Amino acid sequence: MNISKLKKAALVALTSVGALIATAGSAFAAAPKIDSGDTAWMITSSALVLMMTIPGLALFYAGMVRRKNVLATMAQSFGATCVITVLWMIIGYSIAFTPNPDASWNQFIGGFAYLFLKPMGLNAVSSLAGTIPESVYMFFQMTFAIITPALIAGALADRMKFSAFLWFMALWLLFVYCPIAHWVWGGGWLGTLGALDYAGGTVVHLNAGTAGLVTCLVLGKRIGYGNENMAPHNLVLSVIGASLLWVGWFGFNAGSAVTANVNAGMAAAATQIATAAASLGWMFAEWLVAKKPSVLGMISGAVAGLVAITPASGFVDPTGALIIGLAAGVVCYISAVWMKKLFGYDDALDAWGVHGVGGALGAMLTGAFASNAINSASKGWLYDGNIGQMLIQFYDVAAVFVYCGVGTFIILKVIDMIIGLRVSPEVEVEGLDINLHGETVHG
Amino acid sequence: MKLIMAIIKPFKLDEVREALSSLGVQGMTVTEVKGYGRQKGHTEIYRGAEYAVSFLPKLKVEVAVKVEMVDAVIEAISSKAKTGQIGDGKIFVTPLDRVVRIRTGETDGDAL
Numbered sequence: 001m002n003i004s005k006l007k008k009a010a011l012v013a014l015t016s017v018g019a020l021i022a023t024a025g026s027a028f029a030a031a032p033k034i035d036s037g038d039t040a041w042m043i044t045s046s047a048l049v050l051m052m053t054i055p056g057l058a059l060f061y062a063g064m065v066r067r068k069n070v071l072a073t074m075a076q077s078f079g080a081t082c083v084i085t086v087l088w089m090i091i092g093y094s095i096a097f098t099p100n101p102d103a104s105w106n107q108f109i110g111g112f113a114y115l116f117l118k119p120m121g122l123n124a125v126s127s128l129a130g131t132i133p134e135s136v137y138m139f140f141q142m143t144f145a146i147i148t149p150a151l152i153a154g155a156l157a158d159r160m161k162f163s164a165f166l167w168f169m170a171l172w173l174l175f176v177y178c179p180i181a182h183w184v185w186g187g188g189w190l191g192t193l194g195a196l197d198y199a200g201g202t203v204v205h206l207n208a209g210t211a212g213l214v215t216c217l218v219l220g221k222r223i224g225y226g227n228e229n230m231a232p233h234n235l236v237l238s239v240i241g242a243s244l245l246w247v248g249w250f251g252f253n254a255g256s257a258v259t260a261n262v263n264a265g266m267a268a269a270a271t272q273i274a275t276a277a278a279s280l281g282w283m284f285a286e287w288l289v290a291k292k293p294s295v296l297g298m299i300s301g302a303v304a305g306l307v308a309i310t311p312a313s314g315f316v317d318p319t320g321a322l323i324i325g326l327a328a329g330v331v332c333y334i335s336a337v338w339m340k341k342l343f344g345y346d347d348a349l350d351a352w353g354v355h356g357v358g359g360a361l362g363a364m365l366t367g368a369f370a371s372n373a374i375n376s377a378s379k380g381w382l383y384d385g386n387i388g389q390m391l392i393q394f395y396d397v398a399a400v401f402v403y404c405g406v407g408t409f410i411i412l413k414v415i416d417m418i419i420g421l422r423v424s425p426e427v428e429v430e431g432l433d434i435n436l437h438g439e440t441v442h443g
Numbered sequence: 444m445k446l447i448m449a450i451i452k453p454f455k456l457d458e459v460r461e462a463l464s465s466l467g468v469q470g471m472t473v474t475e476v477k478g479y480g481r482q483k484g485h486t487e488i489y490r491g492a493e494y495a496v497s498f499l500p501k502l503k504v505e506v507a508v509k510v511e512m513v514d515a516v517i518e519a520i521s522s523k524a525k526t527g528q529i530g531d532g533k534i535f536v537t538p539l540d541r542v543v544r545i546r547t548g549e550t551d552g553d554a555l
Contacts (some may be wrong), residue, residue: 064489229494229496230492230494231487231489231492231494232489290488290491292488294488294489296489296490297490300490336490336491337490337491338491340491341491350490353490
């Protein structure tokens with residue numbers, strides 16, 4: 001009894017000394033205070049967004065291709081993840097998310113001080129995310145930088161050389177993604193102008209979608225497109241992939257609050273509502289037109305809704321989210337099914353039709369439905385009477401579309417001149433899995 | 444001896460097998476096959492892209508029987524595999540010259 005009492009007394013004494021030290025420590029701490037809740041949420045969000053690419057996007061795309069190209073499609077998501085991680089550490093984070101010492105240059109591109117993340121010590125904090133370690137902010141933004149180029153793979157499926165694909169990922173990250181991320185989020189001109197893009201409607205989705213459109217035009221159609229059966233080989237994989245995307249997207253949108261606060265909560269709610277509404281929108285549109293509600297349609301609609309709510313998620317109320325979702329489902333159905341047929345481009349897995357069109361639509365509807373009551377940083381058209389926001393959103397959409405379109409075209413042409421973009425017809429017909437990777441699935 | 448080859452709808456296999464066993468048929472060979480007859484194929488639509496699938500999955504059931512059993516076997520297969528819908532399948536009957544049971548060396552009628 002005595003011994004245990006002594007032990008208790010000792011513990012109490014130790015605890016109070018510890019508390020005293022902690023209090024004293026915090027009293028002397030420097031201005032930016034790391035918040036453990038925010039930090040925990042942002043590490044979680046980063047992992048969730050990484051899960052969107054591997055295995056989410058990898059499965060979503062791999063299920064939609066023919067059985068001869070399954071592994072090659074997964075290799076694109078996985079390879080992009082690794083190449084971009086390394087490049088982000090070497091230079092990407094520096095030029096996208098750290099300030100350029102020259103204020104006028106800073107409108108367009110970040111600085112070079114963070115090469116190899118040298119200044120990022122244990123206690124470093126970014127001015128863009130004051131309550132979490134910079135290591136976490138760098139990791140969070142890295143997962144966005146990974147999924148954006150990886151999305152382009154949907155347009156170029158079934159016909160690109162893996163070497164050319166990796167070069168494309170690397171160059172596109174540095175010359176297209178990093179500048180645009182800096183323009184909108186890193187202190188550049190579009191953010192200064194007041195463009196609203198909560199989690200990447202233009203930076204991520206319109207950007208990747210536009211690159212997809214340009215890539216499928218430069219590459220040309222797949223051999224047999226329009227004549228041969230190119231039906232998805234296993235839609236179960238795609239359903240699992242789309243569901244992982246959906247779940248991971250809470251890290252994407254709610255994580256973009258960069259804190260665990262009321263904005264993160266509302267962004268999560270808006271994301272869930274818009275996604276379900278978009279899935280129903282696509283499903284009923286297809287049911288009406290093609291007489292059957294396809295499973296591929298339901299999951300495509302969900303992804304369209306996730307894309308369209310991305311720029312809006314932290315700015316709109318639940319009603320706004322519902323309308324944006326429904327609109328995205330119907331509009332992306334029209335673009336993926338009708339527009340593609342009308343113009344005849346072979347956007348194999350609809351990177352442009354879903355991400356490009358959904359991203360642009362979401363960016364414009366963000367201007368319409370952004371509500372000052374939900375986010376004090378925004379004033380939209382319909383709730384707050386700020387019709388000027390629509391023009392700013394349009395500038396954002398146009399700037400990303402034009403810069404990305406031209407940049408992507410130049411990068412592809414350069415790669416094509418040096419190593420060639422497309423596999424030989426023999427390889428394309430026999431399949432990429434066995435020829436590019438020396439492996440097959442399904443025997 | 445005759446070889447009876449029946450193309451049937453896959454979900455009718457168990458009924459056909461039971462009916463043939465109760466007739467005394469001692470064995471059968473079943474193969475998954477694809478083909479088309481009057482049913483033709485069907486179309487599948489993926490994000491607006493329509494593909495005609497001409498070959499539908501069926502099962503091919505093969506049984507070897509003595510001549511006197513042929514009519515009963517045909518009757519059993521026809522009645523059990525029938526749904527009345529297009530695509531129920533067909534039965535082919537061909538003469539069979541020799542049969543050998545590999546384990547014992549028995550031949551013809553003894554091997555069935």
